[in-house]
Structure formats: structure tokens, C-alpha cells
Amino acid sequence: MPSPARFAGRPVDAVVxxxxxxxxxxxxxxxxxxxxxxxxxxxxxxxxxxxxSFIGDGARVLVERAMAATGTAAGGEALTDLTTRFIAHYESDPTAATTVYPSVPETLAALRRAGLRIAVCTNKPQTATGSVLGVLGLADLVDAAAGGDRFPVRKPDAGHLLGTLELIGVAAGRAVMVGDNEHDAAVARSAGTGAVLVTYGYARRPLAEIDVDARIDRLDGLLELLGLAAASAVDKPAPRP
Structure with missing residues (x-):
């Protein structure tokens, strides 16, 4: 059955x-x-x-920025070694203090009930991505996840998002990309999907300067954008019989 979701006047079959x-x-x-x-x-x-301010471009860039901010910059093989060590530290316990933003599980579940495919496209390494989604209880709400090392390119290169869409069998013209920063907006525009930004997160540029179709303060605001439900519906308790 086709999804009932629509965005900017066109049908939507997937959200990434x-x-x-x-x-x-x-x-x-x-x-x-x-x-x-x-x-x-x-x-x-x-x-x-x-x-x-360093998050969003993958582990190697985060480490590169951290080194430059605290002393002599690193590059080449030295940066590769530092990145490997950073990833090992991170993957040893990637969810000790990590939290899921408000309304996220409920929104993902509502999208699935509406028949949409759901994917994650992130510059976080693939192994850490799978671990985090599993521990935080989001893995069963996602049809596919593509980390920053899943393909030869990563965001903002369109190939990362297009490759993710191939995993779930949905064309770019029937998908919406939801992110928090300029790379997510750029990859959506270059790949040809709809573009939505959350107003929280780690954007390095003022949100008003980033070209997107819409902005939402909470993830459940996406349901209203897609014509699926009122933005607050996922938080309302079911009525008593």
C-alpha cells in the first residue's frame, strides 16, 4: 500500500x-x-x-580539529593513528551518557505505522552506529543504517545519501532527509530529496542561513509536515475505553 505521506506537494516513501x-x-x-x-x-x-562544534564530519575530522585546537595540528599517518585510538576509546562505551532526543522513538514508530521506510545516514563509523542504535533501542525502528565508512564517500557528498536510499529501495525524489546541520541540508539538495532541519543539535552555521524546506523544534513536528498527524499526537496518551 502506498504511503499517505506527502511533502512539498510530492509523495514520500522514506525518511532518512x-x-x-x-x-x-x-x-x-x-x-x-x-x-x-x-x-x-x-x-x-x-x-x-x-x-x-567539532561534531558532524566524522571521526577523523573531529580528531583533526581537536588536535589543532589544543596544540600542533596532526595529519597523514599520525592523524590516522590518532583517529584509530579515538574510535577505540569511543567504541569501548559509546552510550554511557548519550541520550535519545524527545519524541524520537515515538516518531519513528509512527512513520513505520504509516508505511514509510526509515534509514540513518551518518558520518559516525558504521560499527559505532550499529552499536548505538542497538543499545538505545532504535535499531528495530530503522530499516537500514549507513555510517561514514559504509561507502567510499560520506556527507555532504550526494553518494552517501543516494547509497543509503539504495539500501531501502527508494528513489531520492520520494524521500526526505532530516538532519541538524549544513552538511545534511547540502546532501539533501545535491541528492534531490526534501530537506528538513531540527533546530537543536550541532549546527555550526546559523540555521536561518541554511537552505532547507522546513525546520522543526522537535522530531514529532515531522509528522505534521508529512501530513500524518498533529505535531503533538505522539505524546498524547491513548483515551480510556
Whole structure:
């Protein structure tokens, strides 16, 4: 049965979500891993504001930014080694302080009930992505997940989003990308999907400057955008018989 969802005047069969800053707040765990690495290198710890500004481009770029912010920059084989160590620190306990944003599980469940396919397209490494989704109880609500090392390219390259859509068998013209920053908006535009940003998360540019079709303050606002339900419906208890 075709999905009843529509966005910007066209039918929608799938929604693809960014992960960090969109579905989950993982900054504290990413910061812990980064600061363990920096301590090993004899460097100062990052503030949470710094950590949040470094998230969104994958592990290697986060480490590169952390090194540059605390002393001599790193590149080449040295950066590769540092990134490997950072990932090991992070994957040892990636959900100790990570939380799911309000209305996320309910919204994903509502989208599935409406017949939509759901995917995650994130620059987080694939292994960590699977682990986080599993531990936080989101894995069963997602049809496919493509981490930053799943394909030869990653966001904002259109190939990352298009490859994710291939995993769930949906054309870009019938999908919406939901994220929190300029890379998510850019990949949506280049791939040809709808583009929605949440107003929380880790955007490095003012949201008003980012070209998207819509912005939402909570994830359940997506249901209203797609014509599926009132934005607050997922939080309302079922009426008593």
C-alpha cells in the first residue's frame, strides 16, 4: 500500500535521518573519548562547546580539529593513528551518557505505522552506529543504517545519501532527509530529496542561513509536515475505553 505521506506537494516513501544531533545527543561521550586521547598526548581537555562544534564530519575530522585546537595540528599517518585510538576509546562505551532526543522513538514508530521506510545516514563509523542504535533501542525502528565508512564517500557528498536510499529501495525524489546541520541540508539538495532541519543539535552555521524546506523544534513536528498527524499526537496518551 502506498504511503499517505506527502511533502512539498510530492509523495514520500522514506525518511532518512542523520544520527548525532538529530536522533541522539552524543556530545558527552564523543567528548570523553576525545579528551582521553588528548590526555594521552599531554594536551588540555576540550570544552563541551568545542566538542559540539567539532561534531558532524566524522571521526577523523573531529580528531583533526581537536588536535589543532589544543596544540600542533596532526595529519597523514599520525592523524590516522590518532583517529584509530579515538574510535577505540569511543567504541569501548559509546552510550554511557548519550541520550535519545524527545519524541524520537515515538516518531519513528509512527512513520513505520504509516508505511514509510526509515534509514540513518551518518558520518559516525558504521560499527559505532550499529552499536548505538542497538543499545538505545532504535535499531528495530530503522530499516537500514549507513555510517561514514559504509561507502567510499560520506556527507555532504550526494553518494552517501543516494547509497543509503539504495539500501531501502527508494528513489531520492520520494524521500526526505532530516538532519541538524549544513552538511545534511547540502546532501539533501545535491541528492534531490526534501530537506528538513531540527533546530537543536550541532549546527555550526546559523540555521536561518541554511537552505532547507522546513525546520522543526522537535522530531514529532515531522509528522505534521508529512501530513500524518498533529505535531503533538505522539505524546498524547491513548483515551480510556
Amino acid at each position: 535521518f542523520d544520527l548525532d544531533g538529530t536522533l541522539i545527543d552524543s556530545a558527552e561521550d564523543l567528548g570523553r573519548a576525545a579528551n582521553r586521547l588528548l590526555a594521552e598526548e599531554g594536551r588540555r581537555a576540550l570544552s563541551m562547546a568545542e566538542v559540539r
